[in-house]
Each structure stands twice: as structure tokens, then as C-alpha cells.
Amino acid sequence: MKLIYTDCLVVGAGLAGLRVAIAAKERGHDTLVLSLIPAKRSHSAAAQGGMQASLGNTVKGLGDNEDVHFQDTVKGSDWGCDQTVARMFAHCAPKAVRELANWGVPWTRVTKGPREVVVNAERITIEEAEAAHGLINARDFGGTKKWRTCYTADGTGHSLLYAVDNKAISLGIPVHERVEALSIIHDGERCHGVVARCLITGELRAYIGKSTTIATGGYGRIYEVSTNAIICEGVGQALALETGVATLGNMEAVQFHPTAIVPVGILTTEGCRGDGGLLRDKDGYRFMPDYEPEKKELASRDVVSRRMTEHMRKGKGVDSPYGPHLWLDITLLGRKHIETNLREVKEICENFLGIDPAKDWIPVRPTQHYSMGGIRTTPTGESPQLKGLFAVGEAACWDMHGFNRLGGNSLAETVVGGMIIGKYVADFCDDNDLVLDTGLAKRYVDKVRTEIDELIEGKGTENPWELKSAMQRVMMDYVGIFRNGPELNEAVKQLKALLARSVNLGVSCKKRHANPELVEALRVRRMLKVALTVACGAAARTESRGAHAREDFPQRNDKDWLCRTLASWPDANALEPTLSYEPLDVMKMELPPGYRGYGADNAIAHPDTAKREAEIAELLAALGPNASREAIQQALMPFELPESLTPANERLADRLNGLVNIDTAASPTTPNIAGDDNS
Ligand SMILES: Cc1cc2nc3c(=O)[nH]c(=O)nc-3n(C[C@H](O)[C@H](O)[C@H](O)COP(=O)(O)OP(=O)(O)OC[C@H]3O[C@@H](n4cnc5c(N)ncnc54)[C@H](O)[C@@H]3O)c2cc1C
Numbered sequence: 001m002k003l004i005y006t007d008c009l010v011v012g013a014g015l016a017g018l019r020v021a022i023a024a025k026e027r028g029h030d031t032l033v034l035s036l037i038p039a040k041r042s043h044s045a046a047a048q049g050g051m052q053a054s055l056g057n058t059v060k061g062l063g064d065n066e067d068v069h070f071q072d073t074v075k076g077s078d079w080g081c082d083q084t085v086a087r088m089f090a091h092c093a094p095k096a097v098r099e100l101a102n103w104g105v106p107w108t109r110v111t112k113g114p115r116e117v118v119v120n121a122e123r124i125t126i127e128e129a130e131a132a133h134g135l136i137n138a139r140d141f142g143g144t145k146k147w148r149t150c151y152t153a154d155g156t157g158h159s160l161l162y163a164v165d166n167k168a169i170s171l172g173i174p175v176h177e178r179v180e181a182l183s184i185i186h187d188g189e190r191c192h193g194v195v196a197r198c199l200i201t202g203e204l205r206a207y208i209g210k211s212t213t214i215a216t217g218g219y220g221r222i223y224e225v226s227t228n229a230i231i232c233e234g235v236g237q238a239l240a241l242e243t244g245v246a247t248l249g250n251m252e253a254v255q256f257h258p259t260a261i262v263p264v265g266i267l268t269t270e271g272c273r274g275d276g277g278l279l280r281d282k283d284g285y286r287f288m289p290d291y292e293p294e295k296k297e298l299a300s301r302d303v304v305s306r307r308m309t310e311h312m313r314k315g316k317g318v319d320s321p322y323g324p325h326l327w328l329d330i331t332l333l334g335r336k337h338i339e340t341n342l343r344e345v346k347e348i349c350e351n352f353l354g355i356d357p358a359k360d361w362i363p364v365r366p367t368q369h370y371s372m373g374g375i376r377t378t379p380t381g382e383s384p385q386l387k388g389l390f391a392v393g394e395a396a397c398w399d400m401h402g403f404n405r406l407g408g409n410s411l412a413e414t415v416v417g418g419m420i421i422g423k424y425v426a427d428f429c430d431d432n433d434l435v436l437d438t439g440l441a442k443r444y445v446d447k448v449r450t451e452i453d454e455l456i457e458g459k460g461t462e463n464p465w466e467l468k469s470a471m472q473r474v475m476m477d478y479v480g481i482f483r484n485g486p487e488l489n490e491a492v493k494q495l496k497a498l499l500a501r502s503v504n505l506g507v508s509c510k511k512r513h514a515n516p517e518l519v520e521a522l523r524v525r526r527m528l529k530v531a532l533t534v535a536c537g538a539a540a541r542t543e544s545r546g547a548h549a550r551e552d553f554p555q556r557n558d559k560d561w562l563c564r565t566l567a568s569w570p571d572a573n574a575l576e577p578t579l580s581y582e583p584l585d586v587m588k589m590e591l592p593p594g595y596r597g598y599g600a601d602n603a604i605a606h607p608d609t610a611k612r613e614a615e616i617a618e619l620l621a622a623l624g625p626n627a628s629r630e631a632i633q634q635a636l637m638p639f640e641l642p643e644s645l646t647p648a649n650e651r652l653a654d655r656l657n658g659l660v661n662i663d664t665a666a667s668p669t670t671p672n673i674a675g676d677d678n679s
Helices: 015-025 066-077 083-102 156-170 235-241 300-317 335-341 343-353 410-430 438-459 466-480 485-502 518-539 609-622 630-637 659-664
Strands: 002-013 031-035 113-119 123-128 175-177 179-186 191-198 204-214 254-261 278-280 326-329 364-373 374-376 387-393 565-570 578-583
Touching: 002 015, 002 410, 015 156, 015 410, 031 179, 031 204, 066 083, 083 156, 083 410, 113 374, 123 485, 179 235, 179 438, 179 518, 191 438, 204 235, 204 410, 204 438, 204 565, 235 387, 254 518, 278 630, 300 326, 300 364, 326 466, 335 343, 335 578, 343 364, 343 578, 374 387, 387 410, 410 466, 438 518, 438 565, 466 518, 485 518, 518 565, 518 578, 609 630, 609 659
Parallel strands: 002 031, 002 204, 031 175, 204 387
Antiparallel strands: 113 123, 179 191, 191 204, 254 364, 278 326, 326 364, 565 578
């Protein structure tokens, strides 16, 4: 048995995994990262539009701060998130953006003076302050009150991943690439590492660490059409599930992005609408203002995707051989803007559709995009069940997105989560010794070896690709944007049948080294379990919240469902997960449940909401009118962070003691600094 040991083991070399690795290495811990592919090819590189951080440099971001970002995030989540985590995140996002600038990210910057922008289909001129010249710029995104999404044209993920990976290289962090983790080594209480298979040689290795961090990204590819890279197959979530101990959180919370191109499902960034792009139907009619008069195309993604689907169901979609679609119109932004700020979108349109988006409308349809669910962790990123097991990024549910993530909050989560959790991982490595139980490691290696032996030498006849396609179709047909009881039950039934069939998987290619069929067979069983957690969680949750929209239960039901779904798989031979629920405590919320400001306003109230609102009013009265916003926040919901991350964030407006506000207030296009209007 090949055994490799380290202090801090990280599975996944995307932004989240690398950022944790950097934090641990900087604290002097031996650190090792595993990845299916070279780090710079990780899915994070595909992110286009940007990352949210309340810098407030652009005139359209004036008045932004952690409070506004926090509130947007909680409303975006449809009150499903952990508000403490959302606070930790909003506080650290500006620090992460500035750190990334320091590591070489070429953020798009503010240019002083007048600038033409498109807002609500109108070309207007905004005046950027002299003092903001050269500072990091931000664009508008859905569900936000301010222009807060920092960007590098529409290649933000690429820039970030290159900068973060280069930083990891400079620190000498090794990445074992083309290696796939297939099992977590644990003793029921403590995690010790993973069993991984080299995808080139087929060698099985036990990687042992003081801490093990899963940063394997999302599970979008359990769906047939997804904006995700083909490696986003949910194996990381399955690893946790197969421990039988660790839990997954809110797996039914799956996001559909409004604007993936038809038919292939490649994303056109929310930045297209943020920069002023419009959605049109088969008659060329801009329909979103009819549904969402306030936020229009820039309501949160779950809402826009539902409105688009509703509109297509009314027969307003454009017929195509690939089913109905709608149009994304960015022609009004002008060629210069597209070729500067949306150049990836331009290339995608040229290469995959043969159209010029400066002249032609883009055919789009809502498509699976993001996994809000993942490995359940505490706010420090650790599994509550398995000591030493951490999770971060899209793989995790720590849980800042609840039932809907805001655009720009995921890239931010990878680097902010990595920065915070990385420090807790480093603390863990400081405080704990390496446990090298070779007997335990061997048992797990043997188990994976037996699984491979059976696939290669056994008499199994099921084809892995057939099972996978069937699973992806079921998820697409029955666990999509709109859900209902009968279809979800049908999904569960069919997925269970597929999982039962997967016991009889076999491969025709008998090679033990580079063998894509074997890789597929090893993954598909695990993916089926992940798919079942999504379908079972969705079938059980009889309400609508964020991206989980039940046609038979259209209201958000805070009275019965203000809770997080937990899924585990204690019986390895079972055909479905065990579900349990973790209540969210309204009495501890800084922002008690209410109306999001867009979408349906029809929630069934939680019995504690009015009580908490009254308590908050009392607290505010006691603090008096001159209390600082920091003092108010601390009184309402204290939260902890590693000490080095606690200092307040500086902003231009603070630095100029309100001068920026006074100067720019003269412009009719400038929002009130204290207001929350971004239109
Ligand atoms: C097209 C697209 C555009 C997006 N644009 C934006 C945007 O503009 N703003 C925003 O906020 N968010 C955006 N997102 C979301 C965001 O990019 C992702 O959520 C985020 O990058 C995920 O990062 P991660 O580090 O968690 O995982 P990933 O970047 O997916 O990395 C996962 C890593 O895990 C490794 N891995 C996986 N399984 C295993 C295994 N079993 N063993 C070993 N290694 C494994 C992989 O090799 C990879 O290195 C976008 C997403 C898509 C699909």
C-alpha cells in the first residue's frame, strides 16, 4: 500500500481548495492538494461575471457596506442561510478582493469622470468621483441593492484562479493532479484522510492528514444539461455521504441560471443583464418588468428563471428544434462595451452559435448552474460529525446561500471561505497530532480495491454511461425548476431502481490504469446517491423556498420549514438516504424572515418572527439614535472570526468623511449614500 502523509490534506484545487491550502501553508503546515486535473483547469476558471464585495468605489456602489451585502445575501437565500456565516462572509469579502489585487488579479478599475451605462434599457451618464479613480470597480448583479460585483471583464474566475494558483506555487504547495479521491478514511469519529486513485497508472494510495478538507466543487452534472464543467459530478459530496456518519445539507437546493445558451447550456454571465442586457420573448417583447416591476431582469436567479419558464409555458418562447427558448439582448450595450467587458460572451456566441451578440439576440434558457447544498459544516468549516473533516466552496454547505445563491457570491465564497476556514484548518493542525493508523488505512484501500476488482473481474452487465444518462434525464425531467409531489416521487422511484441496478455494473475495458469506463463506473454509483439526496430532500420539503419551487406547495412556509435538510447514508446497502432537519432559530436572527423585495410575497410566518422583530426594536431603542452600525450589528447577532480578519474595512466614502457623498449628490443619476436604491 502506498501511503502519503501530510499535515493539511486538501481534496480539490479550485479556488476554495487552493485558498485553504495557502492559509495552512502560510502557518507552516505541510500541505498537499489533490485534483482530478491541473489546478488551473479547475472549474473555478469558468466563472465569468465577478465576485461580490462591498467596496463602494463606483458611484453606483456608494452607501454600500457589510450590512447591505449581508441583507442582500439573506434575502437572496430566501431566509434559508446561516446568518452568522453570511455576516462572516460579508465582513471578509472586501479583504479578499484586496488580497487578490495584491496577488496580481487585474481588477477592472474606476475611471474618473463621466461614463455612459445602460440602466433599465436607458443609456445614462454617471459621474465617477475623482477620488475613486484607479480603485476597484464593480458592476450590477441580480438581487443586490448596490453595484457590488468586482470583475475582470468577463473572465474573473480565470484571473482569480491564475493568481491564487500562482500564489500556491510560490509557496511550494504540491498538487497531485490526475488523482481521484474515492473514499474517506475515518474511524467513525475522526477523519484521517482519503483513499485516492491515480487516473493515469490506476495506483491506489492512502493520503493521511491531520486535517482533510473537501473542496471538490458542485454536483451540477447529475443533471443532463448544466453550465458546469463535466468534472462537477458530486463525488466529494458522495465521499462524505459514504462515511455513513457525515451529513449533507440542503441538497435539494439546486440553482438554475436564467441565461445559458441553447442548446449546449454554456453560460452567458449575469453580467450581461447587470450591464443592461434585456430578456425578450418570441415577439421581441421585454417581459420581465410585467412580472417583476421593481428588479426586472435583475431579480435573483431563482425568480428570473421561474418567470422565464412561466412565460415560455404561456407559449411566448421561441420555437426551436431544441425546445422553446427566450432571447438575451445585449445589442443595446454597444460593440465597444461587449468587446471590452463581455468578451468571453462574445467568443462563446461566435464559436458555439455563430452569431455576433453586438448585432444578434442570444438564444437562452434557464439551465442547471449551482449547488447550494453540500457537505454540512459548522461556521468554522468542520463537519459536526467527523472531527478533522472540513469542507469549503461549492462542495460545502456552511451555509451562506440557503436556498438561492446570489450571482457573484460564489467566487467570493470560495476565496472568503478559504481564507476563514483555512485559518481554522491551520488551528486544527496546530492542536492535533497526525494519527497514522496503517491498519485502518489499509482496510479502506482494500475496500476500494475490491470495488475495482469486482467491476473488472465480476460478471456485472450494467453499462455505466447508460445508468448515468438515465439518472441525468430523471433529474432534468422531474427535479427541475418547478417541482411537484408526483414527479418527485417518480424521480425517487426511478433513481432507486438505477441505484439497485448499479450493484450489477461491469466494464468492458479491463485495463486497471487509464480507463475512462472504470472511472465512470466508480463515479456513477456515487452520483446516484447524491442524486437521491436531492430528489428525496425535494420530495420531503413541502414548501417553496428560493430555488426549490413546489407547484403543489407554492408558499414559503417558515412555520413548518424554516430548517436545513440533513441527509446521511448510514446503511451502505440502503437505496435512499436518511433525512433529518436542523431548525433555524428566528430568535437568533439579525434579519427575521420577511419579504425579499422581489418574487412572491406569500410566506407563512414563523410564530417567533413578530417576537424577534419586537425584541430587535427594543434593542435598537436601547442603543439610541447615535449608535454606530457596528454596535447595532454586534447587539443583534454577534459573530466570531479569526482575529486577523476582524478589523473594520475601509471605504472611500469613510475616508473622505462624506465629501464624496456631497460632491456626487449633485448628479441626478447618483443614489443617496444612505439609501438603498441602485436604479
Ligand atoms: C460557467 C460558470 C460561470 C460562473 N460564474 C460565476 C461568477 O461570475 N461569479 C460567481 O460568484 N460564481 C460563478 N460561478 C460559480 C463558481 O465559479 C463556482 O461555484 C466556484 O468556482 C467553485 O469553486 P470551488 O473551488 O468550490 O470548486 P471547483 O473550482 O469546481 O474545483 C473543484 C476541484 O476539485 C477537484 N476534484 C473534484 N472531485 C475530486 C476528487 N474526487 N478527487 C480529487 N479532486 C477532485 C477538481 O479537480 C477541482 O480542482 C460560475 C459557475 C459556472 C458554471
